[in-house]
Amino acid sequence: MTERLLILAGGYSKEKEISLKTAKSVYSELLKEKKYKLKILNPDGQFIKVLRKYNPDIVLNLLHGRYGEDGYIQSILETERVKYTHSGVLASSLAIDKEISKLIFIKNKILTPKYFKYKSNNFSNKKKLLQHINKSLGFPIVIKPLNEGSSVNVYICKKNNFLRNLKKLKEYGEILIEKYIPGREIQVAILSGKILGAIELKPKRKFYDYEAKYNPKAKTEHLIPVALTRAQYKRITNIALKAHKILKCRGVTRSDFRFFKGKFYLLETNTQPGMTSLSLVPEIAKFNNITFKNLIKKILEDASINK
Ligand SMILES: Nc1ncnc2c1ncn2[C@@H]1O[C@H](COP(=O)(O)OP(=O)(O)O)[C@@H](O)[C@H]1O
Numbered sequence: 001m002t003e004r005l006l007i008l009a010g011g012y013s014k015e016k017e018i019s020l021k022t023a024k025s026v027y028s029e030l031l032k033e034k035k036y037k038l039k040i041l042n043p044d045g046q047f048i049k050v051l052r053k054y055n056p057d058i059v060l061n062l063l064h065g066r067y068g069e070d071g072y073i074q075s076i077l078e079t080e081r082v083k084y085t086h087s088g089v090l091a092s093s094l095a096i097d098k099e100i101s102k103l104i105f106i107k108n109k110i111l112t113p114k115y116f117k118y119k120s121n122n123f124s125n126k127k128k129l130l131q132h133i134n135k136s137l138g139f140p141i142v143i144k145p146l147n148e149g150s151s152v153n154v155y156i157c158k159k160n161n162f163l164r165n166l167k168k169l170k171e172y173g174e175i176l177i178e179k180y181i182p183g184r185e186i187q188v189a190i191l192s193g194k195i196l197g198a199i200e201l202k203p204k205r206k207f208y209d210y211e212a213k214y215n216p217k218a219k220t221e222h223l224i225p226v227a228l229t230r231a232q233y234k235r236i237t238n239i240a241l242k243a244h245k246i247l248k249c250r251g252v253t254r255s256d257f258r259f260f261k262g263k264f265y266l267l268e269t270n271t272q273p274g275m276t277s278l279s280l281v282p283e284i285a286k287f288n289n290i291t292f293k294n295l296i297k298k299i300l301e302d303a304s305i306n307k
């Protein structure tokens, strides 16, 4: 029996291009299987109309960022009673918000970098802001939007370039100012409520920024298996599994960590992790003998709606 799949890609976020690229590689993989009827859709104003007309068995959500990863599209799919992949409404909304998810991590004793939320109008002047940073966090710090992805508008700042970088984020009403954690960058994938594996990133650039993530010329090294003791590996993967569970995620997630002085700091849990050929979850899957196609099939198996 053929299954009708509607692949959602594109969207309105800053990660639109990445999502479209992902959809193409997923489409060509699934096409090799005769069992699917496939359609790629960029959900715009006509979305619900096209959805109803095509009447898919499953929606494969390959969107990233706002609208696609934050519970918005998920709530439309719930209302339309169509099964869809990845996390549901609540988990998506919680995980996309870096502040809310950090509060949940802290409440559940998961270590995350110290931070405060900054609104452009909640410090009377820049001197007070600098004083507050010096007192509460200390430089260097990381400034980042609350709900962006792909390292878009994430800046590591020293005291001398902080105010200049801060201006670059003025389009956001609120941002996070976080303590910079040196050390190693390790990411952990969870699939269907189980640990899939971990990978370490060694960027040649200053940090794992947009270029380091998506431009092969940036030559970020991917290290798998990750050089950790068995106990450390168990610890980091179990933190990722715990984060996946407490945020009530479904399907696949990828949690981003910094590892410094024997401690794992959870930066965030991504509910719509990248799936391009350079992406990490497919690489972790491959290392564990799960082909790209089988990874997608497993994600499809987890598709559901709220009962
Ligand atoms: N507190 C931090 N300390 C050190 N590096 C950080 C910190 N926050 C972010 N980074 C770097 O920036 C990257 C992107 O930050 P992250 O919080 O994961 O946001 P995004 O949603 O854009 O991926 C991380 O993978 C890491 O390399």
Ligand SMILES: [Mg+2]
Pocket: 150, 151, 256, 267, 268
């Ligand atoms: Mg990240």
